[in-house]
Amino acid sequence: MNRTLREPHVDAELAREHGLSDEEWKRILEILGRTPSYAELGIFSVMWSEHCSYKSSRTHLKTLPTTAERQPAGSVGTVLVGPGEGAGAVAIGDGLAVIFKIESHNHPSFVEPTQGAATGVGGILRDVFSMGARPIASLDSIRFGPLDDPKHQMLLRGVVHGIGGYGNAVGVPTVGGETTFHECYRGNILVNAFNLGLVEADRIFLGQATGVGNPVIYVGSKTGRDGIHGASLLASAEFGEETEAKRPTVQVGDPFTEKCLIEACLEVMRGDALVGIQDMGAAGLTCSSFEMASRAGTGIEMDLDRVPQRAAGMTPYELLLSESQERMLLVARAGEEQRVLDVFARWDLDAVVVGRVTGDGRMRVRWHGATVVDIPVDPVAQSAPVYDRPRRPPADLGERQKLDLASVEPECDPQGALEQLLDSPNLGAKHWVWRQYDSLVLGNTVLGPGGDAALVRVRREDDTATGTALALAVHCNPRWCWLDPHAGAIAAVAETARRVACTGARPLALTNCLNFGNPEKPEIMWEFAEAVRGLGEAAAALGTPVVSGNVSFYNETAGRPIHPTPTVAMVGLLANVERHAVSGFPAAGLAILLLGDTREELGGSHWLSLRRGREAGLPPSVDLAHERRLHGLLVDAVASGVLRSAHAVSDGGLAVALARCGFSAGIGARVALADPLRIEALLFGESTGRVVVTSGDPQRLLALARAAGVPARHIGETGGARLTLGREHGAPWIDSELSRLAAIWSAAIPRRLEGS
Amino acid sequence: MFAVIQFPGSNDDRDMRFALKSALGVEAQLVWHKERELPPGTNGVLLPGGFSYGDYLRCGAMARFSPVMGAVRRFAETGGPVLGTCNGFQVLCEAGLLPGALLRNGGLDFVCDWVHVRVEQAAAPFTSRARPGQLLRLPIKHGDGRYFAPPEELARIERAGQVVLRYCAPDGSPAGAANPNGSADDVAGVRSARGNVMGLMPHPEHAADPLTGGTDGLVILGSLVDKVAAAR
Numbered sequence: 001m002n003r004t005l006r007e008p009h010v011d012a013e014l015a016r017e018h019g020l021s022d023e024e025w026k027r028i029l030e031i032l033g034r035t036p037s038y039a040e041l042g043i044f045s046v047m048w049s050e051h052c053s054y055k056s057s058r059t060h061l062k063t064l065p066t067t068a069e070r071q072p073a074g075s076v077g078t079v080l081v082g083p084g085e086g087a088g089a090v091a092i093g094d095g096l097a098v099i100f101k102i103e104s105h106n107h108p109s110f111v112e113p114t115q116g117a118a119t120g121v122g123g124i125l126r127d128v129f130s131m132g133a134r135p136i137a138s139l140d141s142i143r144f145g146p147l148d149d150p151k152h153q154m155l156l157r158g159v160v161h162g163i164g165g166y167g168n169a170v171g172v173p174t175v176g177g178e179t180t181f182h183e184c185y186r187g188n189i190l191v192n193a194f195n196l197g198l199v200e201a202d203r204i205f206l207g208q209a210t211g212v213g214n215p216v217i218y219v220g221s222k223t224g225r226d227g228i229h230g231a232s233l234l235a236s237a238e239f240g241e242e243t244e245a246k247r248p249t250v251q252v253g254d255p256f257t258e259k260c261l262i263e264a265c266l267e268v269m270r271g272d273a274l275v276g277i278q279d280m281g282a283a284g285l286t287c288s289s290f291e292m293a294s295r296a297g298t299g300i301e302m303d304l305d306r307v308p309q310r311a312a313g314m315t316p317y318e319l320l321l322s323e324s325q326e327r328m329l330l331v332a333r334a335g336e337e338q339r340v341l342d343v344f345a346r347w348d349l350d351a352v353v354v355g356r357v358t359g360d361g362r363m364r365v366r367w368h369g370a371t372v373v374d375i376p377v378d379p380v381a382q383s384a385p386v387y388d389r390p391r392r393p394p395a396d397l398g399e400r401q402k403l404d405l406a407s408v409e410p411e412c413d414p415q416g417a418l419e420q421l422l423d424s425p426n427l428g429a430k431h432w433v434w435r436q437y438d439s440l441v442l443g444n445t446v447l448g449p450g451g452d453a454a455l456v457r458v459r460r461e462d463d464t465a466t467g468t469a470l471a472l473a474v475h476c477n478p479r480w481c482w483l484d485p486h487a488g489a490i491a492a493v494a495e496t497a498r499r500v501a502c503t504g505a506r507p508l509a510l511t512n513c514l515n516f517g518n519p520e521k522p523e524i525m526w527e528f529a530e531a532v533r534g535l536g537e538a539a540a541a542l543g544t545p546v547v548s549g550n551v552s553f554y555n556e557t558a559g560r561p562i563h564p565t566p567t568v569a570m571v572g573l574l575a576n577v578e579r580h581a582v583s584g585f586p587a588a589g590l591a592i593l594l595l596g597d598t599r600e601e602l603g604g605s606h607w608l609s610l611r612r613g614r615e616a617g618l619p620p621s622v623d624l625a626h627e628r629r630l631h632g633l634l635v636d637a638v639a640s641g642v643l644r645s646a647h648a649v650s651d652g653g654l655a656v657a658l659a660r661c662g663f664s665a666g667i668g669a670r671v672a673l674a675d676p677l678r679i680e681a682l683l684f685g686e687s688t689g690r691v692v693v694t695s696g697d698p699q700r701l702l703a704l705a706r707a708a709g710v711p712a713r714h715i716g717e718t719g720g721a722r723l724t725l726g727r728e729h730g731a732p733w734i735d736s737e738l739s740r741l742a743a744i745w746s747a748a749i750p751r752r753l754e755g756s
Numbered sequence: 757m758f759a760v761i762q763f764p765g766s767n768d769d770r771d772m773r774f775a776l777k778s779a780l781g782v783e784a785q786l787v788w789h790k791e792r793e794l795p796p797g798t799n800g801v802l803l804p805g806g807f808s809y810g811d812y813l814r815c816g817a818m819a820r821f822s823p824v825m826g827a828v829r830r831f832a833e834t835g836g837p838v839l840g841t842c843n844g845f846q847v848l849c850e851a852g853l854l855p856g857a858l859l860r861n862g863g864l865d866f867v868c869d870w871v872h873v874r875v876e877q878a879a880a881p882f883t884s885r886a887r888p889g890q891l892l893r894l895p896i897k898h899g900d901g902r903y904f905a906p907p908e909e910l911a912r913i914e915r916a917g918q919v920v921l922r923y924c925a926p927d928g929s930p931a932g933a934a935n936p937n938g939s940a941d942d943v944a945g946v947r948s949a950r951g952n953v954m955g956l957m958p959h960p961e962h963a964a965d966p967l968t969g970g971t972d973g974l975v976i977l978g979s980l981v982d983k984v985a986a987a988r
Contacts (some may be wrong), residue, residue, distance in 0.1 A: 169811065171809060346788075346790075348764065436869055438866075439868055441897070443771040463773070463778070
């Protein structure tokens with residue numbers, strides 16, 4: 001906007017244009033005791049934006065459990081860094097820790113899918129490596145409108161190109177994720193990117209500007225005019241008619257620079273020259289410098305003329321608010337700055353001392369010899385307004401949850417139903433997506449995309465392996481969350497933990513990305529609060545603390561919000577990587593067992609949606625005590641070698657789970673079910689807490705299950721080229737060549753993209 | 757000792773070093789692209805995968821001008837074995853050390869998958885551990901892997917036995933739809949006329965451990981190790 005040196009007149013009206021309420025404007029005047037300069041107004045507007053300040057969500061988020069239960073200091077599972085830093089850190093033994101977080105880049109990806117998604121990946125990587133960790137695994141959770149909509153075909157292609165293009169080039173494997181489609185995302189797609197890094201537990205770096213007199217160093221790409229107000233105007237408001245006009249607020253990614261930044265930063269961190277470091281992410285130079293000073297209780301003085309600039313004539317306002325990518329802010333030990341600068345020079349990256357740490361708690365920014373910003377750090381960084389916004393259940397909630405099973409017409413073509421489910425974009429194979437991601441680089445991928453959880457070997461920076469591995473899973477069922485956000489959030493935690501346990505790993509901790517509509521609407525705020533309550537309950541019950549997270553509000557267009565989507569990513573530790581379970585049937589002649597009980601639950605199921613055109617009812621119940629016993633059983637059974645494969649029964653129910661178990665190695669199964677339930681519930685119901693497992697020694701597994709208090713039934717055998725599924729006697733309900741089902745499943749996405 | 761060249765944007769450099777060390781017990785040293793000489797005692801050079809210089813301009817087009825490439829060229833001219841994988845293959849083609857070029861994949865998208873290749877030439881220094889016609893299961897991960905050479909040149913390198921690896925179906929029959937990137941004649945790997953420089957799109961260093969997908973890559977890396985040991 002302002003390209004001249006003459007700055008606009010700052011008043012309440014301009015503050016409103018910056019997304020600040022009249023209340024907030026008054027508060028700014030109080031803090032400063034004067035009218036802010038234009039640059040200062042810009043700073044307040046981004047720092048107090050929903051995106052940066054969490055002003056609507058904070059009161060709820062602080063209820064989440066953020067520390068592990070019973071923790072001898074430093075033992076596996078100890079939370080070393082909780083929410084509030086760039087990412088969370090958890091000890092995994094052997095003197096190591098993992099650093100991880102999931103973050104949204106929803107609004108930019110809808111406006112410009114490839115760059116929006118790419119910069120989402122870049123941002124989360126910087127959150128992780130800025131803490132000293134080498135990023136070793138990424139996941140993505142992406143959601144679109146219906147795949148028959150050409151616009152959403154384009155968005156899918158663009159987002160996948162963006163995630164792949166960035167992740168592949170930067171050399172960090174994308175080892176798993178989820179891709180789903182629903183009408184509710186037609187106006188707002190979701191792009192949630194997760195990254196996990198590995199670090200020595202005593203070498204974690206924090207974003208703090210400690211040590212008065214220490215130099216503040218800017219490194220990485222030059223600052224341009226891109227992404228100004230990405231955080232405040234793009235991510236903190238609903239979409240309307242003018243979405244296209246917001247394209248200039250989207251940043252452009254440069255994975256090559258990021259790759260060099262990773263290597264150079266990790267190199268600097270190996271020495272003792274660095275005292276603090278933070279990514280210049282949302283709100284760029286402003287957010288990083290304020291947060292670093294605030295955490296350390298210091299101030300910073302900075303000279304904007306020294307900032308490397310891509311464009312000529314940039315104003316202080318633009319320099320402070322630019323969200324140009326691939327930039328970091330470092331604080332080095334005084335006298336060590338040259339050593340830091342030398343490393344970046346070796347990687348041909350810009351690195352410049354732009355300021356000093358001060359002791360007076362103020363941010364002073366100079367430009368062309370004049371002071372353009374002089375404000376106290378803490379009131380901006382920590383005293384952002386906090387709102388306990390009004391909440392009210394949606395008026396139609398009762399209507400949504402109403403489902404009289406007796407009135408649901410029975411399924412008379414189970415085979416046709418299975419084929420329709422496998423052919424749906426939500427349940428169909430996602431190879432079209434994964435083939436575009438490098439899932440192998442770094443050489444530690446034991447289980448890549450497509451299973452219950454990814455499994456990544458732990459290998460130190462010096463190439464020595466610990467013998468352990470990390471299991472990673474990401475999931476949310478938005479339809480369940482729409483029907484009951486509290487139950488849906490519990491189910492998301494339970495399912496990700498269950499999937500992690502299916503590999504044999506113990507779930508350790510989680511991160512979440514809370515995607516919701518406009519929080520100023522009481523119904524949305526109610527959904528949010530209910531989901532957070534569910535997250536907290538489940539995280540506490542399963543002993544998996546919340547160590548980091550991100551909130552994305554305003555996923556709403558023309559008054560239509562997305563379904564509440566609290567995406568959960570779970571991290572677990574496998575003690576012995578040589579002993580792990582796969583998802584699919586590994587061999588013929590194994591016993592198939594079903595762990596957990598099937599109940600007559602069809603609410604919110606894919607079957608009900610696809611076969612009866614209804615999204616209604618209550619989602620399946622979750623028994624968290626059972627879940628915890630189940631996860632423990634899986635961990636023990638894998639460790640003892642009695643369990644060969646494990647696949648959580650999830651979307652599409654048992655029939656879909658059995659088919660998918662067969663697809664990976666082309667091994668069929670004969671399964672007989674005895675429960676006295678209606679067949680839709682038996683075959684396609686999505687009751688939680690269930691896992692399909694195989695074993696060569698079913699008696700021993702049944703005994704283990706009994707001892708653990710987990711219901712288990714021997715339901716069939718692997719082998720042959722058909723999937724046969726029915727009651728113990730009589731004609732089977734489903735009896736199909738596995739290869740036929742596999743062909744339908746494999747084509748679900750490609751056939752819909754053909755010709756587009 | 758092996759030298760693994762590290763360009764800015766190389767991604768598989770550490771993986772190559774790890775595979776050589778963990779699976780074959782051989783030391784390798786990362787050599788920064790700004791070096792003008794290879795370390796003393798270098799008896800094999802590996803150009804790893806990745807996105808050197810971000811693949812900006814054209815894959816491998818900038819890396820060929822890196823200072824170290826002069827030393828790599830001299831090393832090859834004296835008959836030293838040079839192996840380029842993925843981006844390393846692209847760099848060797850750009851540098852004129854291997855015939856042909858690697859173009860955007862036929863399907864336009866990046867492809868990460870496990871593929872089968874047939875060993876067309878089982879000979880030192882890169883495939884002496886293979887039986888002629890042996891099938892290898894190796895991963896690929898690239899956006900620009902479509903091998904191309906003008907028809908006359910392709911015919912010439914075919915006649916000269918310079919095509920070392922060819923994509924094929926899992927049963928060894930001609931690739932057809934299993935050609936992952938549209939490469940001419942299903943070419944997955946070629947060697948120089950003299951035979952001491954080879955490039956391939958698949959990643960042998962990511963098929964070096966049963967835990968992470970298989971060990972067929974060791975046929976290639978092991979052959980190179982054998983060659984260097986024999987020459988000592």
